[in-house]
Amino acid sequence: xxxxxxxxxxxxxxxxxxxxxxxxxxxxxxxxxxxxxxxxxxxxxxxxxxxxxxxxxxxxxxxxxxxxxxxxxxxxxxxxxxxxxxxxxxxxxxxxxxxxxxxxxxxxxxxxxxxxxxxxxxxxxxxxxxxxxxxxxxxxxxxxxxxxxxxxxxxxxxxxxxxxxxxxxxxxxxxxxxxxxxxxxxxxxxxxxxxxxxxxxxxxxxxxxxxxxxxxxxxxxxxxxxxxxxxxxxxxxxxx
Numbered sequence: 664x665x666x667x668x669x670x671x672x673x674x675x676x677x678x679x680x681x682x683x684x685x686x687x688x689x690x691x692x693x694x695x696x697x698x699x700x701x702x703x704x705x706x707x708x709x710x711x712x713x714x715x716x717x718x719x720x721x722x723x724x725x726x727x728x729x730x731x732x733x734x735x736x737x738x739x740x741x742x743x744x745x746x747x748x749x750x751x752x753x754x755x756x757x758x759x760x761x762x763x764x765x766x767x768x769x770x771x772x773x774x775x776x777x778x779x780x781x782x783x784x785x786x787x788x789x790x791x792x793x794x795x796x797x798x799x800x801x802x803x804x805x806x807x808x809x810x811x812x813x814x815x816x817x818x819x820x821x822x823x824x825x826x827x828x829x830x831x832x833x834x835x836x837x838x839x840x841x842x843x844x845x846x847x848x849x850x851x852x853x854x855x856x857x858x859x860x861x862x863x864x865x866x867x868x869x870x871x872x873x874x875x876x877x878x879x880x881x882x883x884x885x886x887x888x889x890x891x892x893x894x895x896x897x898x899x900x901x902x903x
Contacts, residue, residue, distance in 0.1 A: 665689045665783075666730040667877060668721055670712045670767065671739030673699040675838035676788070679866030680736055680873045687874055689734070692724055712739045712763040718770050726778065733783040734877045735771050737764035740788060740806075742840060746799035753802040760806035761813075768817055768828075781825050786876050787814050788869075789832035789888060794896050807832075811888050818886035827885040829876050834892025836864040856901050859894025 667684045671677040672693035685691045685703060692706040693699065694717065699707065706724055710717035725733055740760045743752040768785050775783075790807040791797070797804060811830055818828035835854050837845055844850040845863060855861060872891055875881050890896055 664730055665732040665734060665877065666692070666725050666728055667734040667736065668692050668694065668725065668767075669736045669738055670694045670763075672704075672707075673697050675840065676833065676836060676866045676869045677736075677738040679870040680738060683867070683870035683874050684734075684736075684877060687878065689877065690728065690730065692721060694721055695739070712767070713758050715766065718767055722770055722774055726774065731778060731780055731782070733771070733774070733778075733780055734786070735767060735784075736786045736788075736873060736877075737767055737810075738788050739763065742800060742803045744798075744800040744803070748799070748801050756802035757806050757809075760803065761809045764810060765813055768813065772817070772821065775821065775824055775826060783825075784827040784829070784876060784885075785817055785821075786828075786873060787811075787830040789830045791832060791834055791890070791892055791896055793830070793832045793888060794890065814888060815886050822885055827876070827881065829881075829885060830888040831869060831872050831876075832888055832890045832892070833869050834858070834864055834890070834895045836866060836869060838866060857895045857898050858892070859898055862893065864891065864893060 667689040669677055669681045672681040673695035681691050681693050690705045693704045694708045708721055743756055745752055764787055787810040789810050792804045792807040793811050814828055814830040821828055835841055868891055
């Protein structure tokens with residue numbers, strides 16, 4: 664049975680991802696700062712994703728499980744827009760959005776050799792910010808672009824061991840992070856005007872792609888960055 668670790672899984676995209684993988688019969692271990700509203704996890708660890716102690720504790724659950732197929736979904740992330748952007752916000756955003764996924768993935772790499780895992784993968788969660796500019800949020804933009812680099816680097820290093828590494832870049836998805844603009848009628852309309860599929864995304868839209876990456880249906884895909892944005896990033900005209 665496959666074992667999956669999902670960070671930032673108490674709500675939003677992370678929760679939908681965890682539940683989708685659970686429905687796919689994975690053993691799912693969630694990690695977040697708070698407990699979710701359901702017990703539909705095999706295990707759940709409350710803690711900060713930047714903590715090396717939490718990383719070690721989480722992977723020990725896998726090592727003790729007896730499973731040899733492992734997927735890591737680096738979902739946890741924050742955004743702290745401001746202008747001018749201050750150094751404190753930069754450091755915190757980079758730590759959570761970029762450094763933590765590196766630490767988790769590097770520990771995964773170490774456990775590949777310890778357990779001689781022959782099957783599994785790592786998934787990073789990017790953003791439209793991996794492909795285009797957005798205002799007043801350089802730390803978020805830099806962190807998400809950095810994840811594409813991590814995707815390619817780990818894909819290169821782990822491919823020969825049968826481990827696939829990919830990135831998913833969501834567009835505007837209905838979560839707590841986008842709640843303000845979704846509930847603002849004017850902002851909602853402006854966002855939707857960019858979308859070729861005329862609706863905001865649901866967390867399940869992201870979870871479905873994760874399920875694909877954590878299955879044999881994607882067994883020959885690695886090092887990619889898949890955009891899930893309803894056509895936002897290829898829309899050339901927005902005045903119709």
